[in-house]
Amino acid sequence: MEGTIVESLKIAIFCWESLYAERVGGLARAATHLAETLAKHHEVHYFTRGWIQDQTIKGVHYHYCQPSGNNIVEYCDSMSQGMIGNFHRFDKNRKFDYLHFNDWHAVQALHTLQDRNTILTYHSTEYGRNGNQFGDWWEYKEISGKEWYGGLIAKRVTAVSATLKNEVMQLYNVPDWKCDVVPNGVVPREFRAEIDAGNVKQAYGIHPFAPLILFIGRLVYQKGPDLLVEAVRKVCQDHWDAKVIVAGDGDMRQFLAERAKDLPVNFVGYIPDSEYVRLLNACDLVVIPSRNEPFGLVLLEAWSAEKGVVASNVGGLSENIDAFVDGVKVEPDPDSLAWGINSMMDDPENAIALGKRGRKKVDRMFLWGPIGRKITETYSRVIA
Amino acid sequence: MPAVSFGFEVHQPYRLNRHFAPDPKVKRKDLLNLYFDDINRELLLRVAEKCYIPATTMVLEMMDAGFSCAFSFSGTLIEQVEKWSPDSLALFEQVATHRNAEILAQTYYHSIASCFHDKAEFTEQVRMHANLMHDLFHTDPAVFENTEFTFNNEIATHIKDMGFAGIFTEGVDRILGWRSPNYLYTCRDIPVLLRNTQLSDDIAFRFTNRSWDMYPLTADTYAKWVAQSHGDVVNVFLDYESFGEHLWPETGIFDFLRYLPEELSAQGVSTILPSKVLADYSPVGTIDVTETISWADIEKDTSAWMGNDRQRAAFFALQAACSYAKDKQVWRYLQTSDHFYYMASKYGSCGEVHSYFCYLEGDDAFKTYMRILADYEERNIRGMKNRKAAKTLRTLSPENAFHFASPAGFIGYTAYNLDQFCELLHIVPKDSIQHHLDRGDFACWITDVLGDTNLAESIKECRERQELTNLVCEWRERLWSHLK
Numbered sequence: 001m002e003g004t005i006v007e008s009l010k011i012a013i014f015c016w017e018s019l020y021a022e023r024v025g026g027l028a029r030a031a032t033h034l035a036e037t038l039a040k041h042h043e044v045h046y047f048t049r050g051w052i053q054d055q056t057i058k059g060v061h062y063h064y065c066q067p068s069g070n071n072i073v074e075y076c077d078s079m080s081q082g083m084i085g086n087f088h089r090f091d092k093n094r095k096f097d098y099l100h101f102n103d104w105h106a107v108q109a110l111h112t113l114q115d116r117n118t119i120l121t122y123h124s125t126e127y128g129r130n131g132n133q134f135g136d137w138w139e140y141k142e143i144s145g146k147e148w149y150g151g152l153i154a155k156r157v158t159a160v161s162a163t164l165k166n167e168v169m170q171l172y173n174v175p176d177w178k179c180d181v182v183p184n185g186v187v188p189r190e191f192r193a194e195i196d197a198g199n200v201k202q203a204y205g206i207h208p209f210a211p212l213i214l215f216i217g218r219l220v221y222q223k224g225p226d227l228l229v230e231a232v233r234k235v236c237q238d239h240w241d242a243k244v245i246v247a248g249d250g251d252m253r254q255f256l257a258e259r260a261k262d263l264p265v266n267f268v269g270y271i272p273d274s275e276y277v278r279l280l281n282a283c284d285l286v287v288i289p290s291r292n293e294p295f296g297l298v299l300l301e302a303w304s305a306e307k308g309v310v311a312s313n314v315g316g317l318s319e320n321i322d323a324f325v326d327g328v329k330v331e332p333d334p335d336s337l338a339w340g341i342n343s344m345m346d347d348p349e350n351a352i353a354l355g356k357r358g359r360k361k362v363d364r365m366f367l368w369g370p371i372g373r374k375i376t377e378t379y380s381r382v383i384a
Numbered sequence: 385m386p387a388v389s390f391g392f393e394v395h396q397p398y399r400l401n402r403h404f405a406p407d408p409k410v411k412r413k414d415l416l417n418l419y420f421d422d423i424n425r426e427l428l429l430r431v432a433e434k435c436y437i438p439a440t441t442m443v444l445e446m447m448d449a450g451f452s453c454a455f456s457f458s459g460t461l462i463e464q465v466e467k468w469s470p471d472s473l474a475l476f477e478q479v480a481t482h483r484n485a486e487i488l489a490q491t492y493y494h495s496i497a498s499c500f501h502d503k504a505e506f507t508e509q510v511r512m513h514a515n516l517m518h519d520l521f522h523t524d525p526a527v528f529e530n531t532e533f534t535f536n537n538e539i540a541t542h543i544k545d546m547g548f549a550g551i552f553t554e555g556v557d558r559i560l561g562w563r564s565p566n567y568l569y570t571c572r573d574i575p576v577l578l579r580n581t582q583l584s585d586d587i588a589f590r591f592t593n594r595s596w597d598m599y600p601l602t603a604d605t606y607a608k609w610v611a612q613s614h615g616d617v618v619n620v621f622l623d624y625e626s627f628g629e630h631l632w633p634e635t636g637i638f639d640f641l642r643y644l645p646e647e648l649s650a651q652g653v654s655t656i657l658p659s660k661v662l663a664d665y666s667p668v669g670t671i672d673v674t675e676t677i678s679w680a681d682i683e684k685d686t687s688a689w690m691g692n693d694r695q696r697a698a699f700f701a702l703q704a705a706c707s708y709a710k711d712k713q714v715w716r717y718l719q720t721s722d723h724f725y726y727m728a729s730k731y732g733s734c735g736e737v738h739s740y741f742c743y744l745e746g747d748d749a750f751k752t753y754m755r756i757l758a759d760y761e762e763r764n765i766r767g768m769k770n771r772k773a774a775k776t777l778r779t780l781s782p783e784n785a786f787h788f789a790s791p792a793g794f795i796g797y798t799a800y801n802l803d804q805f806c807e808l809l810h811i812v813p814k815d816s817i818q819h820h821l822d823r824g825d826f827a828c829w830i831t832d833v834l835g836d837t838n839l840a841e842s843i844k845e846c847r848e849r850q851e852l853t854n855l856v857c858e859w860r861e862r863l864w865s866h867l868k
Contacts, residue, residue, distance in 0.1 A: 190811050193795060194693060194694060195794065272790065274792075274815050278795050281796055
């Protein structure tokens with residue numbers, strides 16, 4: 001609450017990636033921004049890995065360890081050991097009030113420190129990452145085992161969407177009372193830029209006024225790029241001038257390029273962040289055709305840039321989009337997707353309006369300030 | 385049956401010179417001609433002819449017959465009518481001294497100073513306006529009306545401390561909830577009059593809307609709506625220019641206005657002045673306004689002036705220009721809310737309203753604004769104590785600003801001064817910053833444009849983003865401490 005004095009807490013965050021050292025995917029951004037938000041009122045230490053000196057950025061104290069291992073599981077156990085070592089160095093004078101773990105990587109550390117006030121946040125599950133299927137190889141079993149164990153021993157659990165909450169409740173028997181939904185946040189300015197869309201389109205050999213559809217994400221089955229390619233075939237029948245840019249790389253790229261041979265789809269591969277900002281602000285429509293999406297950060301990024309969104313009616317996307325208010329929701333199949341894209345392209349004015357309303361929703365619900373407050377509410381429930 | 389209180393906002397800004405280019409030969413005394421557009425005279429004469437003279441003549445007759453209403457004149461308007469339309473001013477003087485009229489207080493420059501972090505400038509401008517009203521019209525306004533009804537708890541407190549008896553703001557649904565705007569409320573112990581959005585917009589926006597099922601609106605229908613309303617007082621507040629300028633005479637707006645008083649009395653509705661409302665009615669509850677609200681658009685917040693990044697960049701640059709404002713007059717003209725309104729990028733029906741009022745396109749408005757602000761600051765540096773720091777911290781024109789890019793081209797982020805540069809170092813993608821670091825662009829810009837060779841030398845040592853950010857931000861703070 002504004003106006004009331006909040007007690008300053010000492011918080012430890014455990015995450016295997018961070019924005020200023022080892023960075024893998026979206027988790028780095030989410031965990032780092034959360035830490036920076038909390039650091040405005042609290043003392044925050046961030047335990048992660050990295051081959052650089054410990055540093056303090058925007059009030060967050062980063063402590064790095066240097067793990068090693070022959071496989072991902074060994075590597076993460078080694079990382080947990082390193083984190084625990086660092087943790088004890090800073091736990092001496094004033095004890096940490098709360099220990100916040102992100103995903104399964106540091107569950108070994110959670111096990112060692114399980115008597116403290118611990119919180120585990122699920123950003124996704126191994127089952128979801130595997131395309132909503134169980135796996136029978138040992139890494140799958142090991143990792144989902146750690147996800148189950150983490151949920152069992154943590155005093156409190158959060159999930160980034162209600163869908164993910166249901167998923168961990170079903171998969172890992174996490175009881176309902178123990179789990180809160182705390183969505184991800186976004187810093188809208190990082191994705192909103194004042195840019196001449198025509199110039200950017202021309203850089204890709206596209207006419208400045210041609211409608212441009214953007215897909216960004218890993219080219220894997222879970223993200224549904226194949227659905228988009230098939231949908232484009234239909235969209236082109238109604239919109240001969242439509243162009244599609246598919247940004248990102250993955251196992252399916254070869255296959256997709258083959259399928260899209262005769263379609264106006266440009267596979268630009270992996271692009272740096274700056275190019276993403278350019279494309280995001282230049283495009284006319286963002287399509288998120290995922291088959292499974294625990295949260296769907298791209299949605300918040302597209303909204304930040306005030307872009308209309310056509311997204312699959314799954315997971316976090318389904319929860320966060322109000323159909324025809326701030327986006328269009330479709331079934332994850334090519335026909336439905338093509339219908340959604342057409343409905344947006346037939347009425348560009350409306351697409352802009354939906355995008356602007358999306359931005360308003362971001363400003364109201366997905367800024368880090370309010371989300372930081374939600375997290376501290378979860379912290380307070382650990383004791384209660 | 386409620387009474388009805390009519391209020392009219394009378395304002396014209398000094399629009400900026402669309403064709404401005406820096407000209408060092410122009411002397412200080414001629415600056416106003418360089419910065420402000422000739423179109424101001426033209427537009428004022430047009431508005432005077434279409435609205436101020438015919439409408440005021442009519443309102444004076446109506447007031448003689450017992451109709452009462454409140455007027456709020458901005459200082460920039462008074463200056464312009466003094467210069468270019470003495471006839472209008474003479475009519476306004478008659479209005480001001482009329483027993484059935486009340487003059488309201490506002491900021492002299494119709495400014496957004498109430499949104500500044502430091503409220504000293506705001507209170508100063510309110511005082512300036514009160515003095516103007518006293519000298520010109522021999523009246524001391526008791527009720528305050530902020531620029532476009534911008535309002536929050538803090539503004540309420542300041543206005544109360546300045547001794548005003550009441551304040552106007554918009555009857556915003558999300559603040560009121562189930563409550564009606566047709567009553568008096570208090571906020572931080574000052575009585576608040578709330579504008580009835582519906583009945584005000586029926587005239588201001590819907591009057592000419594042919595797809596509206598109530599079109600065409602006539603005075604008797606409107607009087608019935610007022611009579612059927614619940615509550616103590618219906619506050620109707622409009623831009624005065626609605627009569628004859630936004631709504632042309634051909635729409636029938638003058639006939640509407642002419643017959644309104646008699647239709648109101650036929651329904652038994654009396655008109656009442658704001659200060660009489662404060663005297664006759666007592667507040668029925670309190671409102672708590674933590675966010676900043678206004679009457680603008682459908683958002684009813686400050687997004688009409690500070691809604692996009694362009695507007696925010698200009699707003700923060702304007703606020704920082706305080707340290708450069710030796711000659712405060714130009715700085716204050718630049719605070720007029722209209723300049724920011726022109727920079728908006730709205731869509732839909734609000735976008736149409738925006739484009740009606742704007743004499744130039746959003747992006748041009750922004751660039752013109754920044755060019756003039758930059759020129760103004762640069763001219764003032766000469767007289768400042770720490771010229772070197774002032775030069776480094778000054779606001780830049782779009783031509784001198786730093787445009788972040790990647791090898792592929794501009795990425796859409798521009799820093800118009802060192803403050804914004806620091807902020808953007810946190811925002812701009814890492815690869816763009818690395819690109820500029822590798823090429824030495826930052827050091828060049830800081831040497832050539834900001835003229836700080838020491839900072840440029842230190843930057844050359846930086847290898848990555850974090851190091852650079854820490855260095856520049858510390859440096860910037862030190863420079864500001866020299867300036868203050």
